[in-house]
Amino acid sequence: MALRLTLKPNEKIVVNGCVIRNADRRQLLTIENHADIVRGVDLLDESEAGTPVKNVYYFIQSCLLRPDIRDELVPVIQKDLAKLVPIFHEEIGGHIFEAANHVSGRDFYKAMRALRPLIKYEARLLEMLQSKDAETTAAE
Structure with missing residues (x-):
């Protein structure tokens, strides 16, 4: 089954490690065989990987973009995911x-997609902690 992607103007995708940017019009692409594909909006910059969940997401993203390091990263990712379970x-x-x-x-x-709700949840938790810290500081 083919994968159909509709690209927005100037949208970026990565196909098998190759960065491709769309021109200034909407385009429809049909990928007819298996390829490692990720949209630019789903990519996390290394500087953004400052929380435990985002760090794992970044490692998973690295596996998607760099097949040459997958064998090294998979055990690290599995270990880091296991550390998140009790949290x-x-x-x-x-x-x-x-x-x-x-x-x-x-x-x-799909692993990156599975972590997206967790990233949102983690962000809400961190916001609550920061807000509580700010209240505590203001009370002092």
Whole structure:
């Protein structure tokens, strides 16, 4: 089954490690065989990988973009995912197991997709902690 991508004007995608940028019009691409593909909006810059979940996401993304380092990174990713399990409650933690299964199957894009809800949840938790810290500081 072919993968159909509609690219927005100037949207960037990475196909098998090659960065491709669309021109100034919408375009439809059909990928007819297996390839490692990720949209630019799904990529995390290394400087943004400052939290535990984003760090794992970045490693998974690195596997997708750099097949030459996959064998080295997969055990690191699995270990880091295992460290996250006791931190998150069961409902949101299911995404960790889903990501780990996709990493084991070498489906790195699906593993990244599985972690996106966890990244949002982690961000909300960090915002709550920062807000609580600010309240505590103001009270002193």
